Amino acid sequence: MKFFKARVLLWPAALLLVLLGGGAAAAFASGGVNALALKSLFTSSSSERDSQVVQAVTRVQEVALLSxxxxxxxRYESNREIFGVAIPASEKTTLxxxxxxxxxxxxxxKVKVERTGPESLRVTIPESKFIGFDNPVFEDALESGNPLSWLAEPAVQTRMVNNILSNENKQKYISQNEEALKEQAKAYYSGIIASVAPEVTLDFYFAG
Structure with a gap:
């Protein structure tokens, strides 16, 4: 009877061990979840920062870098021809x-931002373009010519303006200022990204 009584008294101790074991397991599980959550938090923070950088970079569709x-x-020159032969003294010049x-x-x-390392980004800049123009002034055309210049075809001012703003001339402006455009692009996008992620190192690549 004493032995049986001792066995009965062991039940509270066993129950206590079960409870303690379950509590430890729960604590371990909770710790594991918290660790995963913490890791997820850091990953989310990095992704969020990348997203902020991209949004900051692409917030303006057309970026004017140089003015x-x-x-x-x-200059436009013309004369009157008959059967493919120019009439003498019919030359006219329009300025x-x-x-x-x-x-x-x-x-x-079209600007692309890609992660190349934990604290480094690559910024790809598209080809430069002619965005537009401000403060245009086109004076009245001036004509000069020989005595028979009235026979020549008159210049059309709108055509002359279109020639001034032709794609060929626009490309010439870009080619003449390509290096300055690259430097301005670096400065512009470096400033934007630094305002979001100042610790990031940037590498620039220029398309075209």
């Missing part, structure tokens, strides 16, 4: 003086 003040004189501020830059929607 050039352009002045010049466009159009102009000035405007050309805006050169890039399409911000």
């Amino acid at each position: 050039l003040h352009i002045e010049g004189i466009d 159009l003086q102009y000035k405007f501020d050309a805006k050169l830059g890039v399409d911000g929607a």
